[in-house]
Amino acid sequence: MLIKKWITITALSALLLSSCSAAGEKRSKIADAVLGTKSNKQQLIHADGANVIDRIAVPNGYERVPVADGSYGHYLRNLPLKPHGSKVHLFNGDLKAKEVYEAVLDVDVGERDLQQCADAVMRLRAEYLYGNGNYDKIHFNFTNGFKADYATWRKGNRIEVSGNKVSWAKRGAASNSYEVFRSYLNMVFAYAGTLSLSKEMKPVPISQIQAGDVFLEGGTPGHAIVVLDMAENSKTGEKLFLLAQGYTPAQDIHILENGANGEGNPWYSTAFEGKLNTPEWTFTKEQLYRFTD
Structure with a gap:
């Protein structure tokens, strides 16, 4: 994993550098009665779909959970996808x-080893807010607690790190350009991670899960995966969700498979017992978080 230029606090550096290391390869099992048997498998992947909602259908008996136009959930399910069969590149x-x-x-x-797991979560959230002009809502904390807000950055201020001190300094003209926005994100990626996210996001019950929530284990090691979309069975109340992650080294954000379902069915169920087993990390029901604004 890349050793980033963290604030020079030895203990802090140790926490951040292993935020996305691999976990076990266990798979959760969802009953065939919920998602279809292997012998009568529903076609859920539509190769010609250009975004999440058009590429990945919901299982029979389920409907996508309604989301308001312009909401974060609407943004996530309409994210563009690379052509079917594309590979993840570092x-x-x-x-x-x-x-x-x-x-x-x-x-x-x-082009740098910055956008890893927590960074992918922050990237999607920030892109949504930036695209809607909600600049004042774009802010993330560094692991030492320093609040890095885009509203201050876009005014021409830049963050300076000197030893254990972090501060703002005027460095240029005000700008809302996308280039300036991305330079802000790179700074955030370098000094924020799973640990800082776990402190600034709020835990939510699994029963209240919604698109945009994050399964998150902060620390060393740690990992973060965003809930990309939701579906529900109106008769049983069963909820399903899609998961997307970045990883280490920095790599394309990808929608995770669910090995328990077999190829072509990436939906996960909230009815998992004990642990949520994803391909490269295992979470508990208590590790579900949400951005506060």
């Missing part, structure tokens, strides 16, 4: 070693 062009994904988001990863 920031340096290499292929991801494990093919644990069903689709790849058409979102650039950058």
Whole structure:
């Protein structure tokens, strides 16, 4: 994993540098009665679909959970995808070693080893707010608690790190350009991570899960995966969700497969017992978080 230029606090550096290391390969099992048997498998992946909602259908008996136009959930389910069959590439062009994904988001990863797991979560949230002109809502905390807000950055201020001190300094003219926005995100990616996200986001019950929530384990090691879309069975109340992640090294954001369902069905169920087993990390029901604004 890349050693980023963290604030020079030894303990803090140790926490951040292993935020997305691999976990076990266990798979959760969802009853065939819920998602269809292997012998009578529903076709859920539509290769010609250009975005999440058009590429990935919901299982029989389920409907996508309604979301308001312009909401974060609406934004996530309409994210563009790379062509069906595309592979996940690392920031340096290499292929991801494990093919644990069903689709790849058409979102650039950058040319540096910065956009890892927590960073992918922050990237999607920030892009949504930036695209809607909600500049004042774009803010993330560094692991030491420093609030890095885009509203201050876009006024021409820049963050300076000197030893253990972090401060703002005027460095240029005010600008809302996308280039300036991305430079802000790179700074955030360098000094924020799963630990800082776990402190600034609020935990929510699994029964209240919605698109945009994040399964998050902060610390060392740690990982973060965003809930990309939701579906529900109106008769049983059963809820399903799609998951998307970045990983280490920095790589394309991808929609995770669900090995328990077999190929072509990436939906997960909130009815998992004990642990939520994803291809590269395991979470508990208590590790579901939400942005506060």
